[in-house]
Amino acid sequence: NAGVTQTPKFRILKIGQSMTLQCTQDMNHNYMYWYRQDPGMGLKLIYYSVGAGITDKGEVPNGYNVSRSTTEDFPLRLELAAPSQTSVYFCASSYSDNAFFGQGTRLTVV
């Protein structure tokens, strides 16, 4: 049982480049989330999904897009990377009060 798997673990992007952070869970959880964590700060919700085909904005959605075509996958897309998006990104899933986190993706935009 792999839990929540995020890829890549690290990435450096140039300003204006695009990339997709992948998140997969094998627990058949309906709820999935993307958070970002800036240095010394708490976790902030970017987007979340309550099931396949349904997504909604969190606190800090600007500059990001998501899709949820399957229960397992919840990719996060950065279209035009900006230095302000330098952060650590965490994907999570939950079911009935239990939450599981991916290992995080450390993204630097230069």
Next chain:
Amino acid sequence: KNEVEQSPQNLTAQEGEFITINCSYSVGISALHWLQQHPGGGIVSLFMLSSGKKKHGRLIATINIQEKHSSLHITASHPRDSAVYICAAFPGGSRLTFGEGTQLTVNP
């Protein structure tokens, strides 16, 4: 005002000390999580509480639903306990709401 507030934000202790981290929340919840994040970033769920008290090794978590308050205690603290501890409220099948975290440093 954040829906979930932790105190203190930073805590430095000497090895062996008893440590308490507090969490207050203003939302109705079905469960509350205590999470641990080590340097290097991975987040691990320590406890999920909906009432009462749970114990795992040197860690104890309590929750008072009426007062909307939870505490995480570490007995006989050790330098390897140094991490960020995060309280997260679960408002019933919806998204988690996080506290800002408490940075704990335990010195030898």
